[in-house]
Amino acid sequence: MSSSTPAPGIDAIADAAPVSLCAREPFVPADRLVAEMVPPPRFDSVRFGTYIPDPNQPSQTEAVGVLEGFAGGLGGAHAVGSARRGFLGFGRAKAPRTPAGPRGVYLDGGYGVGKTHLLASLWHATPAEPALKAFGTFVELTNLVGALGFQQTVSTLSGHRLLCIDEFELDDPGDTVLVSTLLGKLVDAGVALAATSNTLPGKLGEGRFAAADFLREIQGLSAHFRALRIDGEDYRHRGLPEAPAPYSDEQVTKAAYATPGASLDDFPHLLDHLAKVHPSRYGALTDGLKAVCLTDVRPIPDQSTALRLVVLADRLYDREVPVLASGLPFDQLFSEEMLNGGYRKKYFRAISRLTALARDAQRLVDPR
Numbered sequence: 432m433s434s435s436t437p438a439p440g441i442d443a444i445a446d447a448a449p450v451s452l453c454a455r456e457p458f459v460p461a462d463r464l465v466a467e468m469v470p471p472p473r474f475d476s477v478r479f480g481t482y483i484p485d486p487n488q489p490s491q492t493e494a495v496g497v498l499e500g501f502a503g504g505l506g507g508a509h510a511v512g513s514a515r516r517g518f519l520g521f522g523r524a525k526a527p528r529t530p531a532g533p534r535g536v537y538l539d540g541g542y543g544v545g546k547t548h549l550l551a552s553l554w555h556a557t558p559a560e561p562a563l564k565a566f567g568t569f570v571e572l573t574n575l576v577g578a579l580g581f582q583q584t585v586s587t588l589s590g591h592r593l594l595c596i597d598e599f600e601l602d603d604p605g606d607t608v609l610v611s612t613l614l615g616k617l618v619d620a621g622v623a624l625a626a627t628s629n630t631l632p633g634k635l636g637e638g639r640f641a642a643a644d645f646l647r648e649i650q651g652l653s654a655h656f657r658a659l660r661i662d663g664e665d666y667r668h669r670g671l672p673e674a675p676a677p678y679s680d681e682q683v684t685k686a687a688y689a690t691p692g693a694s695l696d697d698f699p700h701l702l703d704h705l706a707k708v709h710p711s712r713y714g715a716l717t718d719g720l721k722a723v724c725l726t727d728v729r730p731i732p733d734q735s736t737a738l739r740l741v742v743l744a745d746r747l748y749d750r751e752v753p754v755l756a757s758g759l760p761f762d763q764l765f766s767e768e769m770l771n772g773g774y775r776k777k778y779f780r781a782i783s784r785l786t787a788l789a790r791d792a793q794r795l796v797d798p799r
Contacts, residue, residue, distance in 0.1 A: 449687040449695035449724065453704040457715035461578040464711065465587060468565040468575075471749030474551035482548050488663040491545065494538065497659055498549055498625075501536055502556035505592055505623055535624030537599070540661035542776075542783045546627035549661075550595050553625055559592040566595040569626075570742055573606060574711035576613065585613065589620035598745070599628040600777065618655055626656065674760060674786040675793055680726045683757045686795040692721030693795075698728045698758060705739040713746045720752050722795055723788075728758030731765055738774065740764070741781045748784040753792035761785040 470477075479499055484491035536553075538546045554566045565588060567575070576584045588594060594617060614624060678686075687695035696704075708716060717723070731737040747754060764785075765778045 447691070449690070449693045450720075452694050452696050452716060452723070453700050455716050456708060457712045457718070459712050459715045461575075463715075464571070464575050464578050467714070468567045468571070469561060470551035470554055470566050473749050473751045474547060477548050477551050478555055479549075479552045482545055482552060485663045488544075488661075490660055490662045494549060494659050494661050498536065498553050499556065501623075501625070502553050502558075506558045534618050535626065535656040537656035537658045538625075538627040538661055539658055540627075540663065542780050544661045544663040546661060547597050550597055550625055550627050554593065554595050557593050563590065563592045564595070565591050565593070566597070568597045568745060569599045569610075570710060570745075572596055572613075573609065574709075576609060578711065581609070581613070585616050585620075588617055588622060591617075591622050593623045593625065596624070596626040598780075599626040614655055624655055674762065675789055677728065677757050677760055678755065678796060680757045682796055683724050683726050683755050686755055687722070687724035690722050690724075690795055692719060693724055694720055694722070695724045696726075698725045698756070701725065702731070702736050702740065705743060706736070710739060710742040713743050714750075716743075717746055717750055717752060720750075722792060723747060723752055723754045724795075725754065725756040726758065728756045728761070728764070730759065730763065731769070734769065734772075734774065737765060737769055737778065741774075741777045744781040744784050744788075747788060751791070752788065753795065754785060754788040755792035755795050756789065761789060 479495050482491075482495060484495065538549060540546055551566065554564055557564055579587060618624065684695060687693045705713075731740060762782050764782065769775070769778055
């Protein structure tokens with residue numbers, strides 16, 4: 432999948448020419464989707480003890496305490512097939528640990544306040560074997576249902592102690608009904624839930640579809656969770672310089688050829704290619720990459736393309752793959768209409784994450 436010859440005027444510095452993401456069309460079997468439902472590499476080593484609360488934001492310290500207690504309440508065997516369980520789905524109903532109430536926690540807050548760090552820390556702190564805990568984004572969860580089918584997904588996840596859902600968002604009525612039904616069945620089976628989002632559970636779907644028509648489903652989802660508000664500024668920008676200016680095409684191309692494991696693609700062509708690859712495969716699309724190099728970054732032409740790029744940005748961020756680019760800076764990717772519309776929170780998250788990855792990529796041009 433590598434180019435056979437260097438670009439004009441570029442010496443082949445690396446052992447092999449950079450790969451092209453546009454040449455990759457990965458196949459991802461369903462069992463891989465299940466096996467990969469663990470915290471991504473960026474969050475593999477995080478713990479509650481490594482989370483540094485902002486002293487000016489007491490809600491961050493409070494969230495750590497609540498989640499530590501939540502994890503501590505998930506001990507004991509998951510008695511699959513037993514009588515209905517108590518609070519959080521564990522222990523026998525005749526001896527509940529706590530009064531009846533929400534069986535999950537829902538971390539609500541802005542971009543970069545550490546919600547995913549805390550969610551992954553909860554996964555690590557829960558006293559259960561990794562095979563009994565699942566961690567994935569909302570998109571990955573719906574993709575799992577698409578790959579396995581609804582009933583098989585319920586069967587697969589019902590034996591779990593905990594299901595963590597990052598970036599919980601409802602984009603359409605179909606997702607609302609699907610996820611409401613799925614989580615209801617998992618809660619009934621004794622699975623504890625934890626989720627992160629930039630939107631309170633009762634407000635999911637607003638600005639994206641006629642949420643009022645699906646109010647019962649949305650309220651049903653909300654009833655599964657205790658909401659925890661986490662305030663603060665985006666830590667990715669806290670005390671750091673502004674996002675680096677884009678480089679020239681020549682600088683990006685030279686860096687791609689000088690970096691083993693890098694990819695090199697024209698941005699408009701990559702956007703076209705993403706339309707041909709299911710978003711559930713974007714993680715596999717980035718397998719083995721050490722850097723992503725993009726030339727001619729331009730504004731996103733439409734909403735469907737923008738949403739696909741959001742998924743790719745999430746997968747690159749999860750895998751800590753730096754992104755070096757020429758053209759427009761990443762904060763100019765989305766139009767004002769997009770940034771003021773129903774998906775604005777997704778777009779701001781993508782800008783935040785791509786900016787962080789652009790900073791990481793500076794060393795490819797200037798290794799000092």
